Amino acid sequence: MVPEPQGSSLIIRGATIVTMNDTFTVLEGDVLVRDGRLVSVGVVADHERADRVIHARGAYLVPGFIQTHIHLCQTLFRGYADDLALLDWLKTRIWPMEAAHTPASLAAAARQAASELLLSGTTTVLTMETVHDTDAVFAALEPLGLRAVVGKCMMDADDAVPARLLERTAHSLDESVALARRWHGRANGRLRAAFAPRFAVSCSQSLLEGVASLSQEHGLVVHTHASENRDEVALIRQRTGRSNIDYLAHTGLASPRLCLAHCVWVDDREQAVMAEREVKVLHCPGSNLKLGSGLAPVVEMRAKGISVSLGADGAACNNHLDMFEEMRLAAVLQSVRQGPGALTARDALWMATREGARAIGLDHELGSIETGKRADFLLIDRDRPQFLTTRDPYSTLVYSARGTDVRTTVVDGEVLVDDFRPTRWDPATCADEARAQAAALASRAGF
Ligand code: GUN
Numbered sequence: 001m002v003p004e005p006q007g008s009s010l011i012i013r014g015a016t017i018v019t020m021n022d023t024f025t026v027l028e029g030d031v032l033v034r035d036g037r038l039v040s041v042g043v044v045a046d047h048e049r050a051d052r053v054i055h056a057r058g059a060y061l062v063p064g065f066i067q068t069h070i071h072l073c074q075t076l077f078r079g080y081a082d083d084l085a086l087l088d089w090l091k092t093r094i095w096p097m098e099a100a101h102t103p104a105s106l107a108a109a110a111r112q113a114a115s116e117l118l119l120s121g122t123t124t125v126l127t128m129e130t131v132h133d134t135d136a137v138f139a140a141l142e143p144l145g146l147r148a149v150v151g152k153c154m155m156d157a158d159d160a161v162p163a164r165l166l167e168r169t170a171h172s173l174d175e176s177v178a179l180a181r182r183w184h185g186r187a188n189g190r191l192r193a194a195f196a197p198r199f200a201v202s203c204s205q206s207l208l209e210g211v212a213s214l215s216q217e218h219g220l221v222v223h224t225h226a227s228e229n230r231d232e233v234a235l236i237r238q239r240t241g242r243s244n245i246d247y248l249a250h251t252g253l254a255s256p257r258l259c260l261a262h263c264v265w266v267d268d269r270e271q272a273v274m275a276e277r278e279v280k281v282l283h284c285p286g287s288n289l290k291l292g293s294g295l296a297p298v299v300e301m302r303a304k305g306i307s308v309s310l311g312a313d314g315a316a317c318n319n320h321l322d323m324f325e326e327m328r329l330a331a332v333l334q335s336v337r338q339g340p341g342a343l344t345a346r347d348a349l350w351m352a353t354r355e356g357a358r359a360i361g362l363d364h365e366l367g368s369i370e371t372g373k374r375a376d377f378l379l380i381d382r383d384r385p386q387f388l389t390t391r392d393p394y395s396t397l398v399y400s401a402r403g404t405d406v407r408t409t410v411v412d413g414e415v416l417v418d419d420f421r422p423t424r425w426d427p428a429t430c431a432d433e434a435r436a437q438a439a440a441l442a443s444r445a446g447f
């Protein structure tokens with residue numbers, strides 16, 4: 001006889017399951033989770049036993065959100081960097097504050113961010129941290145349960161970068177590989193490593209070429225910013241004589257592993273290159289609005305078959321980390337650009353789940369409620385007063401709901417938010433620690 005697998009099990013009974021499978025099935029039913037995976041979706045026999053049963057009648061069960069662009073380390077900078085455009089925002093506020101980070105402040109930022117994210121239904125992030133001490137971020141995330149693809153920021157060029165953040169090329173590459181060796185696949189696979197060259201402005205060509213070949217060798221995602229702002233695009237053209245996307249392709253980076261945050265200023269020809277090389281776009285509508293970066297051509301990129309997923313970007317340019325807000329903004333901004341319906345609520349939820357999984361190369365594991373996938377999902381009550389008249393789950397989730405409506409969050413089959421309360425951490429302690437670390441950091445940065 002095959003022995004029963006050891007580990008935990010969980011049954012959710014009577015939910016309205018918004019599967020986000022290829023045919024957008026929505027069904028009333030149950031979910032059985034064993035050892036972190038979805039074992040049945042639809043009907044779970046009455047006699048089936050589990051360590052925990054949650055009765056979810058009247059709730060939507062939705063795949064956990066996958067935010068593909070965020071900087072956990074910037075969570076402590078919230079409110080210290082408002083009302084500036086990208087390059088000034090970086091030079092005068094963000095880089096000095098990143099340079100003032102310590103392992104303790106990085107851990108506090110990661111914990112506060114993870115708390116906010118999990119409480120509002122985000123179960124996975126692709127995050128660019130700062131240049132130093134990224135071990136502290138991995139270590140802080142491990143016990144909290146958030147799924148994360150983490151890259152240390154790489155910067156080896158640009159005279160505007162503070163000395164503490166400027167690295168030697170070889171050291172930056174070595175350090176990124178060393179982090180991957182230490183952390184990639186840890187915590188039952190919840191923690192993964194990525195290469196994170198900041199953007200072409202602050203990276204040498206040899207750094208970008210080195211990342212391209214190491215990413216191929218190790219099969220790791222490359223997470224960078226591109227064509228967010230017109231001045232950034234002009235700088236790259238002036239330095240290289242090429243458009244930003246052409247330049248990145250010239251360094252060898254254009255591949256299905258390349259994840260580009262923003263892509264607000266990419267023309268038709270650049271989009272064609274991105275489509276052909278299967279480059280992923282990480283759309284951050286809240287950040288684009290607040291930094292005044294522009295409105296990304298999301299409808300056009302999707303029409304060309306480019307994967308466009310969603311992220312809040314950092315708390316210093318958003319200033320919240322709530323995926324519901326990003327879904328809503330993604331839809332309504334395209335409504336302004338291309339007319340209502342150009343990007344529907346269902347499209348926005350698809351970008352928040354399936355496209356996120358695709359961007360980080362985990363579509364076979366994450367992004368939908370399907371048998372065999374990892375059990376990452378959230379529960380949200382259907383009968384809240386602000387949802388009462390809406391029958392369409394996509395409309396409710398994208399246009400009416402907010403992060404604070406999330407009742408339960410599950411990652412890898414473990415209930416991390418239970419009836420609005422975290423199970424693995426105390427949010428008040430996280431907030432106290434974040435407040436104290438932010439004040440000390442701001443004073444070290446001279447703010
Ligand atoms: N471009 C280079 N660095 C950053 C960053 O930290 N945030 C954003 N939004 N854009 C960038």
Ligand code: FE
Nearest residue numbers: 225261313314
């Ligand atoms: Fe960013």
